Amino acid sequence: MKTNTLQILRIVKVLSWIVFIGLCITAGAVAVSFAVSLFVNTAAAADLYQNLDLSDLYKFGIGHYIVIGSLIILLTILKAVIFYLVIRIFKNLNINKPFSFEIAMLTRIISYVAFAAGLLAMAANGYTEWLIGQGVSMQKDWAGTEWLFLAGIIFIVAIIFTRGVELQSENELTI
């Protein structure tokens, strides 16, 4: 059972690195193509990253285009930050003494970042809906409620983890 858990943890650690690198590349690619569409060639707005077409928004208003583009980049960076924190959890994790204050703190920070991403995504969702109402043709699912749900779940886990840390510390100080 222990070996199985260790194997799963090792696999998740490798996956977290892969996702983190992938998100960094995505954020970089979106930022570069966004900058290209602004300063070099406006045609880049038609395919920012993986068929993300914001050409209609660009024609509607460059200010709105900059705001939406910045929100997309910011949310991708926040996702990368979450996975960076997951990697830090694995770095600090001692499998023989898994309940430590550092990991409890990192888990709580992840929930705060996810909550911030959720609020940002909700705001972006409202803004997108307003833009679509103005006649702009664009498709972007920001998944704001999913982010908030995730933040809530992680926060609950963080609170339970903190209690686990307290119990472990109490157990260690029982002579």
Added chain:
Amino acid sequence: MPIVVNLDVMMAKRKMSLNELSSKVDLTLSNLSILKTGKAKAIRFSTLEAICKALHCQPGDILEYQEAK
């Protein structure tokens, strides 16, 4: 915490060093030190029994309740 550990007082009365007590009660020096400095959160009955046996005293000689200020 309102529970005060008077282990050092009893050790001084019995003229017993921490090393000697450690070997008699089969506890590590670091654990005894935690107990002596009042950092411990709890004490097992078996530990209390061993300490009382080694120091020829009662649990009340080691543990004392003081009203929190």
